[in-house]
Amino acid sequence: MKPSRVPMIVTWAVILFFYLPIVILVANSFNSSRFGGSWESTSLKWYIRLMQEDDIWHALQNTLFIALSATLVSMVLGTSAAFALHRFAGSRLQKLHYSIIYTPLVLPEILMGLSMLLFFVALKVQLGLVTIAIAHVTFCLSYVAMTVLARLQDFDFAIVEAAQDLGAGWWTTVWRVLLPMLAPGILAGGLLAFTLSIDDFVISFFVAGPGSTTLPIKIYSMIKYGAPPLINALSTILLVITFTCVIVSQYLTQQEPKAAK
């Protein structure tokens, strides 16, 4: 019997449906025409224009500041959480802890954004970069914790005992053995968190204050004032950053934790 062609056709249809708009967007960012409909000539005109927009530079700075600080904080907190979850797996407290860590992954963003806003307002915290960063930590931390936890599942803890056996105290063991061995996992989680923070719109939108415009918010407002070619260029840059982070993160996760078997 001839294999059916249907699965192949469906696969291609899905791929087209998902990626064609992105391809068009990227292509258009190199189109010197102001209107997407017709192709004038290939140029970097919009990218150069983008460089000259002070607002965008400012938004980029904000975004990077938020993403970096949220990532660093959530790498520390997420790794600690993963350790607690792994070490005391089975205790009732940790089951609750797991739910708390897991929830941000499935909670509607709009709900998280809104509740965070109400929380900051109730505490009379000045909205701005710091509040956005804090809000980002709440979900970034979950991604780091989950990635590290996955690494811990097949970690041979005899290695920790071996370190102690050889005279290493608690700190030395963490520093010389645990962290180096888990670094790929922590880094992968961190990169994932970084991408999520960079392109987060909904939550940032709720807790942003004056002067703390991030790139996604900037793009949104640019659409309102109508500057499509600039947005195309900006989106392409964001896309490249995000893809790079995701690919590196994937690579790090796929590396087997090299337990000495």
Add this chain to the structure above:
Amino acid sequence: MSEFLEFQDVSKHYGDVKAVDHVSLTVKQGEFFSLLGPSGCGKTTLLRILAGFEQPDTGRVLLGGEDVTDLPPYERKVNTIFQSYALFPHLSVWDNIAFGLKVAKRPKKEIKEEVAKMLTLIQMEDQAWKKPDQISGGQKQRVAIARALVNKPRVLLLDEPLAALDLKLRQRMLIELDLIHDEVGITFLYVTHDQGEAMSLSDRIAVMKLGKIEQLGTPEEIYEAPRSSFVAAFIGDTNFFDGTVAEPLEKDSVLNGFLAAAVDKDYSRLKIEDFPDLECFNDKQIKEGERVFLSIRPEKMRISRERPATTPHLNIIAGTVEDVIYLGSQTKYWVRTGDYRISIIRQHSRFLLDEKPIRWHEEVWISWHADDGFMLEKYSAQDENLIQLPPEEVGENPPSLNGADLAGSATAQ
């Protein structure tokens, strides 16, 4: 300084399981001491208590006269070879070996020298910069040994270090371990469930059962004079006869009528159901009417076509050969007498090879001296489950534990 390492009344339980049950034990300096027993008898737990990974419920652990019971693992001058080796995967062979010295903040020059010495000892000078996943199982094993020895521990703990290796490699590492022990002169505490390993390496062995020490002695003592039927069955092969102790032998059968009325308490008659009476050495003075197991090692029995001449204390019984297993340097015979299948091992020699070999279904005579048998208390059904048959016995060949009532359960395991 002879009582170097000492466990005093050490116990440890997990829930209802008594992993280690009031164990007292002393190990001499420089000794190769083995803890031998079936899986789950508490060997690892005892080792981990000494390494400091487990706290005992009761008892103390003394090392060189110093109480180390409450010290954390990193403050004890002992090092462990883990069964999984537990090498640091992110460090090279060199860095693995140097780990202990670096942590102890020893001078760089000294570290270099000591690591180099170790690399020479394990013959891996040219592999120093490889990562653990780039070397073979046997090499990992050697790195694990070097990583521990470089710290000059007072005791080296080894937990089934050869279990993960294939047979050939195991035999080579066995020799290597022995050489290393001779060379460094450190006390070795070796855990294994493999009696062959323990017998060939150890100065002394503690046979463990259900968290307790069943017997402690040199390999020879344990093999030649097992104190219980569990030990007799666990260490090597043996034949068991299930019988009742009868009256002591009359001395005149020994001394030919000098003291006709006297009895010889050293030898007793053993009554066995549907079987000829056997004569047994009874040094433990087991009383008449007690039910015991008589244990006789297969190589202590002789097999022959002709009936051997009757001499004092020689047991002679007739049987039929049921199986002949050629094992290269020796041959194993299975002989049926009544309900019993008896295993006999005979060494080959030029002389024996020349004679016509004994074959299946032949009628033969089995004989052994009463001194070569041991009357031991019967072991429980629980013991039977603990005794693991050596691999060559499992499968088509029936186990060496004889006796009609035993054979079934022993095969079943």
